[in-house]
Amino acid sequence: MTVSQSPFPLPIADFVPHGSPMLLIDRILSASMEEMSTEVTITADSLFFVPGQGIPAYAGVEYIAQSVSAFNCWRERRESPDAPPRVGFLLGSRQVTLPEPWFPEGAVLTITVREIFQDGQMGVYEGTLTRPGVPPLTTNINVYLPDPDAVGFPAQDTPEKEPP
Numbered sequence: 001m002t003v004s005q006s007p008f009p010l011p012i013a014d015f016v017p018h019g020s021p022m023l024l025i026d027r028i029l030s031a032s033m034e035e036m037s038t039e040v041t042i043t044a045d046s047l048f049f050v051p052g053q054g055i056p057a058y059a060g061v062e063y064i065a066q067s068v069s070a071f072n073c074w075r076e077r078r079e080s081p082d083a084p085p086r087v088g089f090l091l092g093s094r095q096v097t098l099p100e101p102w103f104p105e106g107a108v109l110t111i112t113v114r115e116i117f118q119d120g121q122m123g124v125y126e127g128t129l130t131r132p133g134v135p136p137l138t139t140n141i142n143v144y145l146p147d148p149d150a151v152g153f154p155a156q157d158t159p160e161k162e163p164p
Contacts, residue, residue: 012038015070017085021047024059025066025111028074035114036071038063042107054104058096060111060137064127065090067111068143071125091142099135107131121145 009027016023024047029037040046040063048055069088076083103109110130117124122144129137 015073031074038067038111040109042103054102057098060129061093063111067113068125089144093139093141096139
């Protein structure tokens with residue numbers, strides 16, 4: 001069952017703590033407490049685009065990581081509607097399968113993420129990236145979601161202190 005406070009698709013920028021040009025995925029297609037699907041269309045304006053080839057397929061791991069970020073924010077907003085996107089860290093990926101070396105211009109990629117394990121700040125997610133007519137890119141990624149109050153990130157409106 002899909003749960004939402006607003007109709008899909010949803011703008012991804014509201015759910016991922018990246019701005020342009022590092023915000024790589026385009027929209028949330030669907031979400032439930034168990035999984036989320038997002039989408040990206042490869043264009044000549046896409047970050048990492050190489051004319052005549054497209055986007056290197058290994059960038060799909062970052063598409064999956066950003067989808068995990070959106071998924072976690074979306075779920076947190078079920079309990080706290082004003083929760084901002086949390087900074088997280090991609091620690092690594094396992095069992096990555098890259099069925100093709102490039103995502104060509106015009107390709108529409110669907111990314112689906114599911115939580116395998118989560119214990120507060122550490123998580124493991126299964127990610128699948130598909131496009132019609134091509135076997136899926138699959139991987140498991142490990143992420144760290146620190147407590148924002150314990151990390152020591154400076155507030156956006158606070159000037160950084162100069163080192164002593």
